[in-house]
Structure formats: C-alpha cells, structure tokens
Amino acid sequence: MASFADFSSADSSAIPPAADSADAQHLLAQRQALYRFYDDTPAAVCVLRGPAHHYEYLNAAYQRLLPSRPLLGLPVAEALPELVATGILALLDGVYQTGTTYHGTEQSVPLAATADQPAEERFFTFTYQATREQGAVVGISTFATDVTEQVRARRQQEAQRRQLAELFEQAPVGIATFRGPRYVIEMANPAVCALWGRTPAQAVGMPLFELLPEAAGQGFEELLDGVLATGEPYVAHELPSFIDRDGHRDTVYWNFVYHPLRETDGRITGITVVATEVSESVQTRRQVEQLNHELEARVTERTRELGEQQTLLGEILGQTPAYIATLSGPELRFSFLNNNYQRLLGGQPALGRPLAEVQPDAVAQGFGEMLGRIGAGGPPVVSPTTPLWRTQSVGQQQLGYYDLTYAPLRDAQGEPRGVLAFGVEVTEQVLARQEREAQRQLLHTVFEQSPTALYVVRGANHVLEVVNPLMARILGHSAEELLGQPFMEAMPELEGQGIAELLDQVWHTGQPYYQQERPAHLTYHQPGQPGYYTFVHQPLLDEQGVVAAIACVAVDVTEQVSARQQVQALNEELTSTNQALLQTNQQLRRTNADLDTFVYTASHDLKSPITNLEGLLAVLRDTLPVEVQQQSLVAPLLDLLDGTVARFRLTIEQLTELIRLQQSPAGPAQQVPLGPLVAAVLADLATEVTAAQAQVEVAIADGLGLYFAPANLRSIVYNLVSNALKYRDPARPAQVTVRAERQPTAVVLTVQDNGLGMSASQQERLFQAFQRLHTHVEGTGVGLYMIKRLIENVGARIEVASQPGQGSTFTVTFPI
Structure with a gap:
C-alpha cells in the first residue's frame, strides 16, 4: 500500500501552488488525517486528482482488489485500460465536471488482477464524490464495496429457483400446496392434476374439497386437520379411496406425505402434499399374492400324489382359453391336446394319430415341414394372425385367425422329443380390425361425397x-x-x-x-x-x-x-x-x-x-x-x-x-325531451347498473329535446348506455356519464365511460355489421351498426374517441 505521504513526496505537483503558506500546510495536514482514517475503512477507497483522474491515494482495501498492478500517480485510463469501454470514465468525467455525486449499485465492472491477465466481471456498489478546494472541484473520492459474491450468489439462487419451478412442473410425482383451514389449492403441478382428473386452471385457487367433493367424508379432512394442528407430517402407504375421473368413479390407492408449511415465525399456515398413485402396483401385488396363494395350494395338492397333479394339470390345460397340443416323434403324433384344441378339430379323435391324418390341410399349408424342423431341435416359430380352417362339424369348416407359437419339447437330457403348439384365437380382433377398415372406407366415402x-x-x-x-x-x-x-x-x-x-x-x-x-x-x-x-x-x-x-x-x-x-x-x-x-x-x-x-x-x-x-x-x-x-x-x-x-x-x-331490425317501423318524428327519455332508459337498465356497481351521472338541461322518431332515439341511447355497462373494466368501478347540450347548429349527445376502451384497429371495425370486439360479452354484433344507420339516415353523425384501458366516449351530433 502507498500512503498519501509516499505519493506527495514523489510528486509535489499534487500540493497547491500556495503550499508554503500556513493554509496550504493546514490543508495538507487535514488531507493526511483523512487518508489515515481511510486506511482503517473496510470499503475500498481511492482519491483521484485532476481532470485526467490520476490516482492520488488508495487504501489497503482498494489495493487488495488489484494487488499486482501499479496505480498511484497514473491516470485511470492508463492504470486500468479495461475500464475505457465500460462507461466508467464517462461517469468520472461527469462527476468532475458537474460536482454531482454519483451512486452505483451492483454495477458490472471488468477488472484484471494483473495487466497480463484477462479481465474478470465483478460487481461493485460505489459512490463517486467530488472533492473541492476553495469551492472548485479538484478531484474525486471513490468509496466502493465489492458485492461480486452477493450478486453471483443471488443469481445462483434465482437459477436454483427456476430449476425448482421446472422440477415442480416436470416432477413425475404429484405435488401441491394447500393454504388455510379450507385448504385452498395454492400450487398444483400437472402430475397431481392428472391424479385428480382436473386441469391446473380448475384446481388453483379452489378449496380442495370443493374441487374434489367426492373426497369429503373419506377421512382426508381429519388427516389434514391433524397436520395443521400438530405440525407433525403424515405419511400414508397404499391408502385406498375413490375419486371421480373421466366421468366415472375409480377406487384408487395412494402413497402420499402431508407436510406442514411454516411461516418464518413458526406458524403453520398450510400443507404440502407429495403423492403418487399406486393402484396398479397394489392391484398387481394382490393379484400376485392371490396367484401365489393359489399356486401354493396347488403345489401342496400336487405333492400328495403325482397322479392327482397330472390330472389337475390336464384339467388346467384343458380349460385354458388357449389352444394347446404336443406332438411327438418324426410323424408328429398328438401326445396331448386340451379341450379347446379338441374343439378346433371338430371333436374328431386325435390322440396318438399323426398330424397328417388329423389336419391334412395344415400339412398342405407347410406346417408339417415346419413342425418337423422344430421337433428336430430347430428354433421356435411365432406366427401371428395365421388363417386356419377349423372343423365345425362333419363336412363343415370355418375360417379363423390365430396367434401361433411352436417350440421344441426336450427331455431331461435336453434332447428334442417333440413340439409344443400354443395358439390363441384372434378372430374377433381381426374381424374388428377389418370392420374398422371398412368404417374408415365408409368415412372416406362420406368425405368423397360430402356436399x-x-x-x-x-x-x-x-x-x-x-x-x-x-x-x-x-x-x-x-x-x-x-x-x-x-x-x-x-x-x-x-x-x-x-x-x-x-x-x-x-x-x-x-x-x-x-x-x-x-x-x-x-x-x-x-x-x-x-x-x-x-x-x-x-x-x-x-x-x-x-x-x-x-x-x-x-x-x-x-x-x-x-x-x-x-x-x-x-x-x-x-x-x-x-x-x-x-x-x-x-x-x-x-x-x-x-x-x-x-x-x-x-x-x-x-x-x-x-x-x-x-x-x-x-x-x-x-x-x-x-x-x-x-x-x-x-x-x-x-x-x-x-x-x-x-x-x-x-x-x-x-x-x-x-x-328484422331494419324492417321494424320506427314511427313518425316528433319533439322528444332528452332528460325523461334518458331516465326511462336508465330505469330499464337498473338491473345492469346494479350488477355492474356503476356510478351513472346525467347532465342534461331541463327542456332540452330533439325532433326525432322516439323509438329510434331510445334505441340509440339504450345501445350506448348498455354497451358502457357491458364493456366495463373489471379492475375498477364503472363510471358512466350521459351529457347533452345545445350548440348553435346542433344538439350534441355524449356517453362517456371508463371501461375497457378500444385500439385504433378495433375502432375501424366498430360500426361494421357482425363485429364483436369483446367475445366475453353476449351479442350479435349489429347494435352499433344499426344505430349508426339510424343516425346517418337523418343527417346526423356518430363519432368515438377511445384508448385501451382508459375508456370510450361516443358523441352523436344532431343537426337542428
């Protein structure tokens, strides 16, 4: 570190011309005392002198930022050239020229620890303050705090928050948070909405048991109340319940955790749930357990007597919905066939007979040669959707479709001794597929012949x-x-x-x-x-x-x-x-x-x-x-x-x-008082005014009237006022003002609101037929088109001035 004394002895030009005077010596002593104070300051402090911003002083904290770079006596642009393109010098020039203090917060500054190293982005919160002598700016004092770690930490936290948000949305488990004693859904990721059978738009903001009324009374209220009251998490494993999804009620099983949400003061204000549906695994396990139980019972039964085991196996194979047969020897004689396979043969005797006698049509289709290769130890063959003729009765056959699997049978020494034939009938599926294709062709025909x-x-x-x-x-x-x-x-x-x-x-x-x-x-x-x-x-x-x-x-x-x-x-x-x-x-x-x-x-x-x-x-x-x-x-x-x-x-x-509107008779023109007519329209719209909580102001002089068809004039006022109510801005109370005044050549009627307003492109289409600029309000889009025709038919004109988000003003000018 170089002190002020070091620098002043090296460069006496830093002392004002009046350095021999007592005032100059006193000023120098004050400056040295100030710099000694800066030496103990944890902030990085330096003092720049002159319009070129020469380093006059820097404390230890400032030197630690750039430990291997000479600074004292050098202008900033020469000492730290990496700052030239950053705008820092312009800031210093501005402070020096205007004397106005500049404060920078977490400003990015590229700095290199040594002159031959690349610059590293760092962040500083700093102040540039002009130093004056005899009222004139002679330099700048800088006070800087290195906040690089804080900025990087905050950015890392923000990235982590974004990652957490993405994880929340993409998590394969259902995650949701509930707030308050009504358990209002504050967040719900897509996975939990899928478990509930609801969309996120339906779920967020709704109390849980209003969104899922079928869940009430199943014990979930008590579990949630307990977590909210005690602060103890609740873990459920394979908890059964029922839920309404896709238009029907399902019995489901859940694994979930209710975890309390605490505020910083320790209060419990909500609950987080992490849930997965395990219905399929529960049902599968129960089926497996049931099958295991049945299998154990069967094994126990079989161990008593080998003959009973073989009989039971024969009954099982006989009753299975598949077609099962075994063929042995080079002639492929039937050594076993279950009831379904027997029915496939039309009941004809097959046991002990060769395949060529029992199913000559299959041999003709090449199955005999294929089964011979498999019986000799060849690889298994899978033949899906195979057409076969099956015998219904003597002399009658019907075509069916089967998924067939043929595998070699081996003895205890692994030598081939026959063929296992296993088939599942898929005739209905094939016919259904053919029917779907026919329906597709029918639909294609409908498209082809569509008008x-x-x-x-x-x-x-x-x-x-x-x-x-x-x-x-x-x-x-x-x-x-x-x-x-x-x-x-x-x-x-x-x-x-x-x-x-x-x-x-x-x-x-x-x-x-x-x-x-x-x-x-x-x-x-x-x-x-x-x-x-x-x-x-x-x-x-x-x-x-x-x-x-x-x-x-x-x-x-x-x-x-x-x-x-x-x-x-x-x-x-x-x-x-x-x-x-x-x-x-x-x-x-x-x-x-x-x-x-x-x-x-x-x-x-x-x-x-x-x-x-x-x-x-x-x-x-x-x-x-x-x-x-x-x-x-x-x-x-x-x-x-x-x-x-x-x-x-x-x-x-x-x-x-x-x-219909154009052909409706309007009646003859007559003198119509405007005040009573507007009052009657507002009376008809009283329900709409109340529903909108609107403040309606009427400013019409007594006795002011128009020579006009009464029904048409009422339609004009009614349309303009009702539109002002319908297209109100839900973000603020509705205000509607109806004014009328007599001018030298016309009576001018205005209806002003603070509603949604319109863009310039919307105003161009406003008076066109069937134009609806806001689809959230019911209507046919002919109201303004009709009143414009009524107005222009008598030589009057209607104009609109509007800004989105500010409201609209409709002005009707009736010539007199």
Whole structure:
C-alpha cells in the first residue's frame, strides 16, 4: 500500500501552488488525517486528482482488489485500460465536471488482477464524490464495496429457483400446496392434476374439497386437520379411496406425505402434499399374492400324489382359453391336446394319430415341414394372425385367425422329443380390425361425397393429405395431382394471394381462421373475374396439443357474390341516371328493400340445407362405431363439420335478426325531451347498473329535446348506455356519464365511460355489421351498426374517441 505521504513526496505537483503558506500546510495536514482514517475503512477507497483522474491515494482495501498492478500517480485510463469501454470514465468525467455525486449499485465492472491477465466481471456498489478546494472541484473520492459474491450468489439462487419451478412442473410425482383451514389449492403441478382428473386452471385457487367433493367424508379432512394442528407430517402407504375421473368413479390407492408449511415465525399456515398413485402396483401385488396363494395350494395338492397333479394339470390345460397340443416323434403324433384344441378339430379323435391324418390341410399349408424342423431341435416359430380352417362339424369348416407359437419339447437330457403348439384365437380382433377398415372406407366415402369442399394439409410445409372431389374441382386440379404435394407447390397460381401466409398463421398460432367471400384467382378464372369462397381453416392438434395438420372446409359463393355485385352495379347505374335527389332516395330505398328481401329469403331458404346437413352428421355419428369416431383423424374432422354447420346456422340467424331490425317501423318524428327519455332508459337498465356497481351521472338541461322518431332515439341511447355497462373494466368501478347540450347548429349527445376502451384497429371495425370486439360479452354484433344507420339516415353523425384501458366516449351530433 502507498500512503498519501509516499505519493506527495514523489510528486509535489499534487500540493497547491500556495503550499508554503500556513493554509496550504493546514490543508495538507487535514488531507493526511483523512487518508489515515481511510486506511482503517473496510470499503475500498481511492482519491483521484485532476481532470485526467490520476490516482492520488488508495487504501489497503482498494489495493487488495488489484494487488499486482501499479496505480498511484497514473491516470485511470492508463492504470486500468479495461475500464475505457465500460462507461466508467464517462461517469468520472461527469462527476468532475458537474460536482454531482454519483451512486452505483451492483454495477458490472471488468477488472484484471494483473495487466497480463484477462479481465474478470465483478460487481461493485460505489459512490463517486467530488472533492473541492476553495469551492472548485479538484478531484474525486471513490468509496466502493465489492458485492461480486452477493450478486453471483443471488443469481445462483434465482437459477436454483427456476430449476425448482421446472422440477415442480416436470416432477413425475404429484405435488401441491394447500393454504388455510379450507385448504385452498395454492400450487398444483400437472402430475397431481392428472391424479385428480382436473386441469391446473380448475384446481388453483379452489378449496380442495370443493374441487374434489367426492373426497369429503373419506377421512382426508381429519388427516389434514391433524397436520395443521400438530405440525407433525403424515405419511400414508397404499391408502385406498375413490375419486371421480373421466366421468366415472375409480377406487384408487395412494402413497402420499402431508407436510406442514411454516411461516418464518413458526406458524403453520398450510400443507404440502407429495403423492403418487399406486393402484396398479397394489392391484398387481394382490393379484400376485392371490396367484401365489393359489399356486401354493396347488403345489401342496400336487405333492400328495403325482397322479392327482397330472390330472389337475390336464384339467388346467384343458380349460385354458388357449389352444394347446404336443406332438411327438418324426410323424408328429398328438401326445396331448386340451379341450379347446379338441374343439378346433371338430371333436374328431386325435390322440396318438399323426398330424397328417388329423389336419391334412395344415400339412398342405407347410406346417408339417415346419413342425418337423422344430421337433428336430430347430428354433421356435411365432406366427401371428395365421388363417386356419377349423372343423365345425362333419363336412363343415370355418375360417379363423390365430396367434401361433411352436417350440421344441426336450427331455431331461435336453434332447428334442417333440413340439409344443400354443395358439390363441384372434378372430374377433381381426374381424374388428377389418370392420374398422371398412368404417374408415365408409368415412372416406362420406368425405368423397360430402356436399362441402374439404382438404387437410399436414406439417409446416402444408402437404396435402386429404382432398375430396368437390375441393379438387374448386382448386382446378385432380386429387392425384394434389395429394402428397406441398400446397403452394401444387397451387402456384395462388402465389401472392395471401393463402400461404394464412396457412402459416394458423400453423404457428393454433387459432382457426374464418373468412367470408374471399376472392381468389385460379387457373380456370378469366382475368379480372376471380372466384369467391367462404371457408374456415381449423388446426388439428396431436396428443401433446401441438398443431399437426390443418383442415379447410370451403363453400364456393361466387354466384352469390356475382349476383350481389350485379345488384350493386345496377344501383350505381340508377344513381348516375337519376338527377332528382328525391327520386334517387326513393329508388335507393326500393333497392335496399329488395336487397333485404333477398338476404332474408336467402337466409330463410338456407335453413333447410343446414338442417339436412345436421341430420346427415347425426346419422353419420350414429352409424360410425365409437372407436372409429375417436380416431385421431376422424374425431377432429367430425367436430370440424359440426362447428362449420353451427357457424353457418349462426350466420343465417344473425342475417335474419339484422333484417328484422331494419324492417321494424320506427314511427313518425316528433319533439322528444332528452332528460325523461334518458331516465326511462336508465330505469330499464337498473338491473345492469346494479350488477355492474356503476356510478351513472346525467347532465342534461331541463327542456332540452330533439325532433326525432322516439323509438329510434331510445334505441340509440339504450345501445350506448348498455354497451358502457357491458364493456366495463373489471379492475375498477364503472363510471358512466350521459351529457347533452345545445350548440348553435346542433344538439350534441355524449356517453362517456371508463371501461375497457378500444385500439385504433378495433375502432375501424366498430360500426361494421357482425363485429364483436369483446367475445366475453353476449351479442350479435349489429347494435352499433344499426344505430349508426339510424343516425346517418337523418343527417346526423356518430363519432368515438377511445384508448385501451382508459375508456370510450361516443358523441352523436344532431343537426337542428
């Protein structure tokens, strides 16, 4: 360590010009006394001098940080060049230039113990404080504490906490924590939720016996209460209970530990449970114990007399559900066959007869040669799902399927002496598999003949896996040209039309995509004449919940769109040829009425086909076996068809509702007082106001009114106020303000709330038909569209100002 005295004798320039004066000597003495104080300070202290920050003093603690590096008399940038790129010099310059103290907390600083060693990242909490002489900044005092170990320890603790959290989630045993006397579930990992038959979303935050009501009364309450009261853990081994999972009640066995959770003051506030289900092992052990017991009884019985043992063995083999026979000698004569094998032969005598006489058809199929090789000591042969003709009665045979195993029989010296034939009939399984294949073919036929266009793409490259004929006709290619090809390679004409981006969006987000009347140019379309299609892209998830494929259900609506476009073109032509405003408005009303009638008729006429589709789907579900419906490909497609038909029906119902609202008579216009009308609306919404705990303020001058159709004006106010209540922010009390004021040229009505608010993109779609920006609230999405039409039909206008999380203000301006 170098003291201040050492440095001052080596460099007298550090003493102010007035060093010969008594004041300078006094200042030097004070500084030396201060540095002696710093020598005993555990913090690392150094004093820098001048704008280049020359080391003037450093205490022992500071020197220990850099024991082999010369510092005194050198500027910081030269003494510690590794600090140049860190911003430390800029901090020192700032303190020197401004005189403002700088505090750094756990700041990363690269330091090398020696100049030829690489820098090591260290962490310091420090203070840079300007030192002044005669009011001017002449240097900087630094006070630093090395907190590297604390920072590294904290980071290690954080990593350990993350590892513990991952271990909690991935642990193969069930782990959960309960809090309070109601045992509210605070944490529950996936393994324990699987044991309970519930999801984590259902479990966390619920009292245990509300989540698992069937567990009440089985003694678990007393066990938990005991742990909570005594603080003594409870260990259970193979504790039986019953639990409701997957729609039925199971009897299960548990190994678990209840362990008390203590606060820092020793209070017990909860319980941790670590549990595994051992039902299978318990049942297996009991079965083994039962089998062992039976085996011991049989062994005891057999030891009494060898003859009885052989008889018992014969009875066991005779009654086993398998087909068992032994064949001996080069002629493969039957030396034993159980009852099932005897029935397989149709009851004909076989004992002592050669295989060629008893089963000549088996010899013809090559079994005689194979069994001869095995009987001579060859390796065993396993033949699964082997077709064999079995004799039902004299002259009658039936084809069956068997899993066959043939193994050599050896004597006590290990020499081959025959063949053991063991078979299990699998005819029912084979026939069931054939039936499933037939059902799959039936489902394929249903897809092929479906009145809806379907395709399925699989993988990130969207390889076409299923394309029914109607979809092939829409795409303009045969199914053979499409199947097995990536979608965009098979359909290059769709490049640049957004289809590839749409498929990627569904693949990456896992969210279905629905669009009505989307234009698309295919190879058979004339230039400038695209087709129009309404479709849904539905992601299909695998067992892990990951998107594995995408199913598309589409309807060609080109004719409907063309018809509507023709009507629109006719409207434009009529508008351009009619000069009189009154005649133009009348013509537009008639055209709109025709359009409403067309939409209403179309929606009404579509109900019957939709009903037929629902009936066909119901018949299909009744026809398909349950196991076929649950297959990984079939189940999602059936659900997709159900969802598509349901959405079509909902669209038709919304169209009908829109036409009904448009055709409802509003009545003649008259002077309507605004104050009483708003009061009546709030009275009708009293239940909603109370449920929302809303504070409603009305600021309308007495006598202020409008010349308007009363029913229409009430619909406008009702929609705006009810929306303010429905779309409130659950994080704060709802506040709704209704104001109206007369201006020189208009009456302005405003409805302001502090609800959820809307983004700019949401506001652009706000007044469109069937637009629902918040799906957690019921509705058809036509309310704001309808009141906008009511407002604009009389020359008024409606505007909205909104910010997400702050609320919305709707302003309606009625000209006067």
